[in-house]
Amino acid sequence: MLRLVVGFEDDKTAVMTITRHYDPFTDVAFPTVRLFQDAVNRLFSEPPTARPWAPPFDILETENELVLKADLPDVDMKDVSIEIEQGTLTVKGERKFQRLDGKSAGYHRIERSYGEFMRCFALPDTVDTERVKADYKAGVLTVTLPKKEAAKPRTIKIEVTE
Numbered sequence: 001m002l003r004l005v006v007g008f009e010d011d012k013t014a015v016m017t018i019t020r021h022y023d024p025f026t027d028v029a030f031p032t033v034r035l036f037q038d039a040v041n042r043l044f045s046e047p048p049t050a051r052p053w054a055p056p057f058d059i060l061e062t063e064n065e066l067v068l069k070a071d072l073p074d075v076d077m078k079d080v081s082i083e084i085e086q087g088t089l090t091v092k093g094e095r096k097f098q099r100l101d102g103k104s105a106g107y108h109r110i111e112r113s114y115g116e117f118m119r120c121f122a123l124p125d126t127v128d129t130e131r132v133k134a135d136y137k138a139g140v141l142t143v144t145l146p147k148k149e150a151a152k153p154r155t156i157k158i159e160v161t162e
Helices: 031-045
Strands: 002-008 014-020 057-061 065-071 081-085 088-095 115-122 133-137 140-146
Touching (some): 057 115, 088 140
Antiparallel strands (some): 002 014, 057 065, 065 140, 081 088, 088 115
């Protein structure tokens, strides 16, 4: 970094001083630091193709049920399994990479994640695991977990006697 400082010695003479700010991380004397910086920058700027895919979930609670919604575009439902075991809901699946046939076409860039995924959610004791429903429409998986009757809010009228 260069800095130009202009000052006046007297009313008519201008003095210019140029100073260079020393930065050890950009200096040529440390090429290994520069290589490390480039590797870290590439890690965070390139698409996460080597990292596992975890689809996003929304969890909504109503008076009568818990609803989980997941974006699973381009995933066949035959490749998705939903299991409940010991109070844990597990959603597993896979988005398969579609290879192009022929040598005339090829990808320029692949930014979407592919491969297997698994998400686990701890369920409260208030969920009735015998009545769970799942629906898949327009690339969105919806898992509906009804609450047990005892867990639903109810109003109890209390009579006051005088």
